[in-house]
Amino acid sequence: MDGCAEMIEQEMRAGLRAFFKVPYLLEQGMNCLEEKLRETLLFGRMTVLHYRGFGGTGKDIYRAAAAVELMILSLDIIDDLQDKDNQNSVWCRLSPEIALNIALGMLTLSQHMLVSGNFPLERANAAAGLMSEQVLAAINGQTVDLLNDIESEEAYLEMVRQKSAGLLAAACLIGTLLAGGEVLEEVRAYAEELGIAAQMKNDIRDLLNWDNKNDFWNRKKTLPTLHLLQSITGEQRWIADYFEGRLQLADVAHCREEIERILEQSGTLLYSSVRMRTHYYNYLDLVGRLGLASEWKEQILAMAD
Template structure:
């Protein structure tokens, strides 16, 4: 990935800034999704797959940076320690570079169309998240599907298209479910992050919207706690976890996560691939996510 930065970004300071952003990236889950699908569907051009994977990781990194700047999260990351205008411009350069790299592997109009479709869908989902628009659990799941599901579908669909030359709607469908499952798990974990607490920001997450249905006294107690940041700080973690279970939040988030995973597995099972290949695809993907 540094190779593409060096080739396309001649500004020395911006080059070094982007390299520092890249150095902070500690996983390559999305490029792996592209590789798994490319090779599962018969792809043989290793160089093309590597270019696609590199471009996708640059894209995901740019989205991660945008997300942190917008949410004021991950304060230890290099882009959060510099002038925000400089960081925003660098992230925009990274995004633009990623589109150029990804689009270089295919001349098919539909390939570029799907790339831009997924990025735009994710941006729309992010807008609704930042605007705190979801008013129901259904609306929240739709927002998650557009924000996270689209970005997860992107490497899966493009990897498949690079191998076959065709768009596979079944891949798009189950990949979106994988993105939903991953986001639900992340949102549950975020309930325990002081620095990234959606609770403190009073965001309408799936957990929060579930609580607003006030199924029991524990739900009401948690809502009262969430309305007061001092109470959030005072509550002990063990008591907090027990309250979440008593209110049904823990069980609800687990069930919603598992439902999405089962839809993902069902979608893979319906692919026109050998049984061994389908089992390998599921195992590899779930190991990453």
């Protein structure tokens, strides 16, 4: 997997240069891309890893992995424009109209890059269809997230499966599909477990991050905040009042230390951490059952670090 990220980066840049014809669109699209490239490109690397692990050869997979990453970036941009909780990003500093155009361009480009590569047409079309289905699932999940009316852990998990966990599974499945022509359900199963664990980790972080994107201040329904709301005592009903809109941020902004104490006493942080680790251990167990050589299993497991 040496040089994998660099090859994916090259394909992403080449895609934008080929199809973003308006100079300003290309310039700002590249700026958005450069911010994305500060990350680990987990989704694209997972696509390449599963392609190689399941017998795929050649360099065409980097174009497909770039398509996956462009799809992820486009959805990230759209999510941030809708959620308004990541104002420091390059795309949120652009006018919403331009940022949305960049996102739509990248999303369309991701499909084009999948179907215009050198893979057998049947596999390329199947991969593009899989990506389209997952984007539609993510749109449904994002709508549930935006409505913020999740009332149970089951509804929360379904939303996560539609969004982040499903997107990670799609990245892995596109790799296996291009390699062998099959959508492998055992791969979907462990990828979803890893995606759920990662989302829960993010939710715990966003509950404790008081400076930016705090889920308590934003009244966001996640696994930790659902547990908190179910655990509060009578004298803590002001928390439910805040989440239900009967109190405003100015009414509770001075309560940070008390909120931290309640999070600890209610077992919210411990419960959320245990649930996160449970899904992570499920991931380890399911990967261990794969009929792959140990070197590929080790690399797949290493992606969770």
